[in-house]
Amino acid sequence: MNNKHRRNEISLWQFILTISGVQVGFGLLTFPHELEQVAGTDGWISLLIGGFITILISLCIIKIMAKHPGDFLIDVLTRYMGKWLGKAAMVIWILYCLLGCMSLLFSFIYVIRLWVLPKTPSYAVMSLAVIPAFMLARGGVRIISRYAVFVFFFTIWMPFLLLMPLKESHLLYLLPILKEGWMPILHAAKMSVLPFLGFEFAFILYPYLKQKKSAGKGIVIANIITLVVYLQITFVCFTYFSPDEISQFVWPTLTLVKPIHFTFLERFEIVFLSFFIFIFSDSVIPYFFSATEGINQLFKKERWNLPVYLLLGLIFAVTIFFKPSVGQMATWRDWWGITGYFVCYAFPVVFLLYITGYTYWQRRKT
Template structure:
């Protein structure tokens, strides 16, 4: 019997966790970021970024297939020994905690700008921490159930884009590759960062009930993210002019301001209120990764004490750290650079090392 048999997630939950982690914060500013570097050809970079994320995801699954009962932190100790393994685990814990912190402070910033500019940061922090703590402390099984719920209550959101399919200018997309291939290829790195979240397969795989479908599941999750990114980006490109879109910090929310419904004003506020659940589902898997790693490193079964310490640290920081848009953007960029190493470089190196590790073990047995 698997040691995680009482804390497993279904394939559907596995897909939703990865998908919701990916679309979270990045989709709000993605059209602007792409327009700045690749113009209206940025949608091509999304497809290329999807291809890279799928390939890297499959590398992660290949690594975990050889060690199905190990989390990443246990695997690192197995491959590299106690001290090197623990050092690498600490880096992963810091990365996951920083990713969660970036999304948390970015969420507070967005809510203050768009909904409640006069509210104190620490009040928002406390309000947001309550559901995040309640979900994370219960473990991966409850997080999986919450991911299903979030998917169901957000199904109506893509249909809002249908209201924008009038008075649009498709000619903004033409000619394709008007600036050449270099801007498109140079933007692929940015789009790959938008797909961050697939690296959590390192953590989710041991808890997955149907491990044989892990590859299929992660391809579906990445593909759902690509479709979502493409829909939002293309509609932004044909609704706003190529120069106008660069003036908006969060073009996705600016799109919603253009929708007029007879029974509802300020649709972007309603949207953002529901979208908070998706943002929470970006924070929760990363924070769970951090506290799970810390508990496994210290040899404890219960991760709740570590979680409480981190929550208290967030509340303490919110009293004096009030990031501006430029600071939030800089934090996002630094997370992206770290993500490039942890989600792209690290899996490739670990896959090659693991291949040599298992090869050496086979030779020793012979």
């Protein structure tokens, strides 16, 4: 184990909460609505299928990295794909992380300006997310993992708050099960894997994990935590709103907390969304770090901060000179989702099969 690994070692608990923190993000606000649009109130079945598929793919990633526990992603890619093809794959990984980072950041700006700060300039709102991301990205894997643990305990009350509407829920809204058959459910299952994006961060975290033998168990637990959170939100939305109502609310999660009032506080959804910024940042920061770490690995640099400064400047420049519409942001997220199918779901399976065949062929030659 080299010095960089020792400096940034993380525990299994940090590994679990970091991956789960990347997954639980923007999808919490809109996913129940999107799921209902495709599969109706049977969407929770699609979510279970998507979670199961993600767990299987996650174990493929652990299997790949376990073959060379001390190697970074670039080392594994070049070992089996050759120098140039491996570097080309690394460039695709960096571009994927950048696309994810930009999609989430602009979605963050849109939500904050729509619900909380409608007259605040975009670049000012962007600084709320980018400056902490810059500071944490410079700190490395250990600091990011500690931040993920902090966010988990700081916001753990929020899922319990969303259980309050259950006293006015109606389980009959979920019936009959399989009302439209299996085809809409299977079609929605393809969409339901997208909220689990973030498990691919295991490619970056694995070399720093202390208990590498427990990595498989850790990534399964991380995905189960994410699945439970999304199932809870989906179940509450599907039973609180009627099937006709939920199709009208683009932000059903925020609509859930809107009726909550205290004698000393109104518009509780603004307070909820203010805390949600931490959850949002916990999704964005690892993608920002993965892009900069990928560049460092590509050029064989350690503690090289130039990519961090360059990406920070790029993000601010885009924010100042380009103001995407709602449709353009949706297109970015769609492209990120399509890229995620290939980079996060197809690639680990194909690469693991290739490594298995390559290893077998080399043994036969020997």
